[in-house]
Amino acid sequence: MITFASVFSVRKMDKVCIGDKRFRLYIPQEKIAEKVGELARRMAADMSGKNPLFVVLLNGAFVFAADLLRAMDFPCEVEFMRVRSYDGTASTGSVEVIQDIRVDIQDRTVVLIEDIVDTGTTMHFLLQRLRERRPQSIKIAALLFKPESLRYDFAVDYAAFRIPRDFIVGYGLDYNEQGRNLKDIYVIDD
Numbered sequence: 001m002i003t004f005a006s007v008f009s010v011r012k013m014d015k016v017c018i019g020d021k022r023f024r025l026y027i028p029q030e031k032i033a034e035k036v037g038e039l040a041r042r043m044a045a046d047m048s049g050k051n052p053l054f055v056v057l058l059n060g061a062f063v064f065a066a067d068l069l070r071a072m073d074f075p076c077e078v079e080f081m082r083v084r085s086y087d088g089t090a091s092t093g094s095v096e097v098i099q100d101i102r103v104d105i106q107d108r109t110v111v112l113i114e115d116i117v118d119t120g121t122t123m124h125f126l127l128q129r130l131r132e133r134r135p136q137s138i139k140i141a142a143l144l145f146k147p148e149s150l151r152y153d154f155a156v157d158y159a160a161f162r163i164p165r166d167f168i169v170g171y172g173l174d175y176n177e178q179g180r181n182l183k184d185i186y187v188i189d190d
């Protein structure tokens with residue numbers, strides 16, 4: 001259950017409680033919008049004219065993808081893939097594909113849109129799996145990147161924010177499926 005500290009207030013909530021954890025405001029929505037806009041401009045400069053295929057990783061990336069994709073105004077396609085690797089606040093180390101894409105990606109410019117790259121287990125697994133289908137290229141766009149947690153050797157081509165290892169929620173990211181609908185990003189406050 002989320003407890004909204006000041007749900008009727010116009011002010012931002014500085015703190016939220018989700019289940020047994022307390023979180024404090026970390027990145028306000030205005031800052032997120034600014035960085036997502038910058039990222040969209042960088043991506044547009046690299047990709048317009050290539051009809052890229054954006055593969056949105058569900059569930060976490062749905063809010064980021066909606067804002068990022070609407071900030072780009074060139075022809076592109078969007079597909080959704082659903083994977084799971086997290087349980088509570090820790091990565092399980094194994095990745096399960098719950099819903100794959102059905103389109104042929106051979107010779108396509110593919111861009112994975114992810115909420116956050118943490119240990120890199122999910123992206124490493126997906127890069128291997130999708131490279132077998134012989135795309136022209138695969139790039140990664142992540143709202144957040146925790147470089148200190150990364151255990152694999154690949155590049156996060158587009159990251160809006162680089163952050164320390166702390167656990168965060170909001171703007172699509174969850175703690176035990178709660179908190180995805182928060183407009184701002186919150187960090188654990190234990």
Ligand code: IMP
Pocket residue numbers: 060085086091114115116117118119120121122123166167168169173174175
């Ligand atoms: P990785 O496989 O360890 O890189 O973790 C990637 C996935 O774990 C992301 O797609 C998120 O769904 C989830 N995750 C990683 N860090 C966080 C976090 O701080 N908050 C919420 N979810 C996270």
Ligand code: MG
Pocket residue numbers: 057058059060061115116
């Ligand atoms: Mg995710």
